Amino acid sequence: MTDFGPVGAATPLFDPKDPAAAVALAVELEELGYPTLWLPGGQGDNLALVPAVVRATQRITVTNGILPVDHVRAADVASTYRALAATHPGRWLPGLGGAHGARPLATLSAYLDELEPTVPASACVLSALGPRMLELARDRASVAYPYLVTPAYVASARQLLGPDTTLAVLVSLVADASPARARATVRAGSLGFLSRVPGYAANFRRMGFTEADITGLSDRLVDAVTVHGSFDTVLARLREYLAAGADQVVVPVADLPKEWVAELPAALS
Numbered sequence: 001m002t003d004f005g006p007v008g009a010a011t012p013l014f015d016p017k018d019p020a021a022a023v024a025l026a027v028e029l030e031e032l033g034y035p036t037l038w039l040p041g042g043q044g045d046n047l048a049l050v051p052a053v054v055r056a057t058q059r060i061t062v063t064n065g066i067l068p069v070d071h072v073r074a075a076d077v078a079s080t081y082r083a084l085a086a087t088h089p090g091r092w093l094p095g096l097g098g099a100h101g102a103r104p105l106a107t108l109s110a111y112l113d114e115l116e117p118t119v120p121a122s123a124c125v126l127s128a129l130g131p132r133m134l135e136l137a138r139d140r141a142s143v144a145y146p147y148l149v150t151p152a153y154v155a156s157a158r159q160l161l162g163p164d165t166t167l168a169v170l171v172s173l174v175a176d177a178s179p180a181r182a183r184a185t186v187r188a189g190s191l192g193f194l195s196r197v198p199g200y201a202a203n204f205r206r207m208g209f210t211e212a213d214i215t216g217l218s219d220r221l222v223d224a225v226t227v228h229g230s231f232d233t234v235l236a237r238l239r240e241y242l243a244a245g246a247d248q249v250v251v252p253v254a255d256l257p258k259e260w261v262a263e264l265p266a267a268l269s
Contacts, residue, residue, distance in 0.1 A: 008034065
């Protein structure tokens with residue numbers, strides 16, 4: 001199992017051609033005690049940021065949340081991994097996902113086949129929601145990385161993954177003690193878009209949410225798959241994920257007050 005530590009930091013989007021801001025934030029987060037840094041994912045290519053961030057830091061494990069395999073060539077991932085493994089072994093684990101089309105599992109499997117001579121399974125992170133993707137992460141990676149899930153989902157995912165695969169859960173988090181304001185922020189953010197993405201909608205159904213919950217972004221759905229409230233409330237909710245079987249909760253640091261960012265590593269250690 002990869003030792004990621006109990007809390008990771010997900011960074012905001014950066015310009016891959018100008019890594020200065022990403023490097024500065026990585027250094028700051030390492031000094032605050034975050035053991036893992038998750039560079040931003042999406043449909044872009046943030047691979048170019050990785051070497052600069054790894055070389056500018058000393059200890060923090062760097063990964064991606066996620067590199068979309070439909071946009072980033074396996075050969076480029078392998079080349080970057082080979083170079084960093086020679087000078088900074090163990091510091092970068094490629095985070096992979098974003099396979100679309102009719103056969104996403106086959107697409108990811110073929111991508112991993114291409115990586116395998118250079119990048120071992122022990123160094124791979126896979127974005128995973130459904131049971132078959134979790135099984136692929138268990139069998140061909142070291143870390144599974146779901147998003148917009150409940151503690152109950154985490155408990156079932158832990159059973160499927162077994163004890164040897166790290167489970168890092170990206171948490172949607174709003175630092176607002178007003179439930180009404182927090183829910184409005186969530187609905188206007190990624191949940192509003194991702195609820196219409198088939199893979200996420202299917203996972204919401206597997207977790208017991210109705211079509212009305214999903215299409216209407218009900219309070220029940222929002223409160224179950226996101227974390228909001230005061231610092232103490234948020235901390236208690238994050239601990240629920242860890243108690244359910246997550247090895248790490250990943251928090252979006254750009255969305256949090258600076259004092260929260262500074263306090264979370266010690267609070268969750």
